Amino acid sequence: MWTSLEDKTVIVTGGSKGIGKGIAQVFSKNGINVAVVARNTDHAESCAAEIRKSGGKAQAFVGNVADLASMNRMAQEVVDTFGGIDIVCANAGIFPTCSLENMTGEEWDTVMNTNMRGTLFTIQACLPYLKLADYGRIILTSSITGPVTGYAGWSHYGASKAAQLGFMRSAALELARYQITINAVMPGNIVTEGLENLGADYLNSMAASIPLKRLGSIEDIAYAALFLASKEASYITGQTIIVDGGQTIPESLEALG
Ligand SMILES: NC(=O)c1ccc[n+]([C@@H]2O[C@H](COP(=O)([O-])OP(=O)(O)OC[C@H]3O[C@@H](n4cnc5c(N)ncnc54)[C@H](OP(=O)(O)O)[C@@H]3O)[C@@H](O)[C@H]2O)c1
Numbered sequence: 001m002w003t004s005l006e007d008k009t010v011i012v013t014g015g016s017k018g019i020g021k022g023i024a025q026v027f028s029k030n031g032i033n034v035a036v037v038a039r040n041t042d043h044a045e046s047c048a049a050e051i052r053k054s055g056g057k058a059q060a061f062v063g064n065v066a067d068l069a070s071m072n073r074m075a076q077e078v079v080d081t082f083g084g085i086d087i088v089c090a091n092a093g094i095f096p097t098c099s100l101e102n103m104t105g106e107e108w109d110t111v112m113n114t115n116m117r118g119t120l121f122t123i124q125a126c127l128p129y130l131k132l133a134d135y136g137r138i139i140l141t142s143s144i145t146g147p148v149t150g151y152a153g154w155s156h157y158g159a160s161k162a163a164q165l166g167f168m169r170s171a172a173l174e175l176a177r178y179q180i181t182i183n184a185v186m187p188g189n190i191v192t193e194g195l196e197n198l199g200a201d202y203l204n205s206m207a208a209s210i211p212l213k214r215l216g217s218i219e220d221i222a223y224a225a226l227f228l229a230s231k232e233a234s235y236i237t238g239q240t241i242i243v244d245g246g247q248t249i250p251e252s253l254e255a256l257g
Contacts, residue, residue: 003231006031008054008135009082010229011075013122014092016043018192019141022218023089023225024048028056030226032087035078037063042129057082065092065118071125078129085129087229091141093160095194097153108156115160119167123182136180137229138171140164141221142240144186148248165240172238181237183228188244190216209255211246 010027014020015036019242024034028051036051036058038044044060051058059081063074078085093115098107119140130136146158147165167185172182189195189206195215196203207215224243227233242248251255 002030005087005231007033008086008229009033009035009078009084010087011035011037011061011078011085011122011126012089012091013037013063013118014141015089015101016040016047016060018194019187019190019218019221020089020091021047022222022225023091024058025056026219026222026226027087027089028054028058030052030066033082034058034097035074035085036060037065038073038092039064057123063089066113068121068124069123073112075129077126084133085126086089086133087137087139088122088126088130089141089225089229090119091139091140092118092122093141093143095145095154095157098156100155101155103156106130111156111160112175115157115164116167119164123171124182127180130180131178134179136175136178137233138175138180138182139225139228140168140182140184141225142184142186144188144242144244144248147186148242149238150192176237179234181228181234183233183236183238184240185221185228186240186242186244187221188219188242188247190221192218209247209256211249212246214245216243216245 012020012024015024016038029033036044036048048058048060061074064070142164143161146161224241
């Protein structure tokens with residue numbers, strides 16, 4: 001029997017869509033108060049409303065992860081609403097494509113500001129409250145792209161997702177003194193609005209390259225995050241879980257079978 005997470009509070013950045021929305025839904029089904037954080041109020045509100053309709057506790061909060069002042073405001077509002085912060089899912093991320101030959105400094109910075117600085121600012125804004133919570137779980141949404149695999153057009157994105165893991169390992173040492181853990185989920189190809197925008201050809205060829213022969217679901221990632229948020233995971237820090245249907249395993253097409 002797992003220890004209940006009832007009445008703990010989670011902040012999910014990028015909680016209005018895709019993987020973050022899956023995390024918000026699965027965490028709420030486990031009795032956790034959910035702060036759905038995104039820049040667009042309408043999407044965040046409708047995600048929070050859906051959760052409330054199915055009996056969970058959720059509220060939408062506006063926050064831009066690339067802006068520390070905005071994240072500080074959001075964290076204070078969450079505490080005013082739910083009384084504290086126990087778990088942080090630093091999930092917001094963007095993945096525009098651009099060849100390295102054409103990439104401008106601005107395009108590079110936009111990806112790094114959201115994916116990398118966004119991770120830092122999310123944690124910085126929540127840390128004072130996590131320290132008070134006497135619990136403290138941080139879960140990053142990294143990716144297989146960058147730390148393990150590559151994809152043409154995603155050199156900036158891959159760099160940002162690998163950087164999150166380098167950040168995490170040093171952060172784990174700084175946070176350990178507060179009994180706060182930080183770990184990362186590394187999704188493969190997960191069916192989300194963002195991924196669907198890449199087109200049917202991309203989705204079909206990806207599914208064919210995965211041993212389990214399907215793309216992942218947002219719940220596949222959410223349950224891995226929920227495990228890392230559990231009391232039972234309290235001795236795990238600075239680690240990663242790949243959730244990719246075995247996509248990174250085959251050495252060749254023949255090995256894929
Ligand atoms: N989908 C996949 O297959 C896949 C695979 C590996 C890793 N990942 C990672 O999973 C995470 C989520 O990806 P997804 O596919 O679920 O993306 P998505 O469907 O495009 O949703 C992105 C979410 O992030 C929010 N967001 C974007 N920029 C933000 C900012 N500056 N501040 C606050 N919120 C922001 C968006 O809301 P607003 O636009 O309203 O702010 C939205 O809620 C990302 O970190 C991505 O790298 C995804």
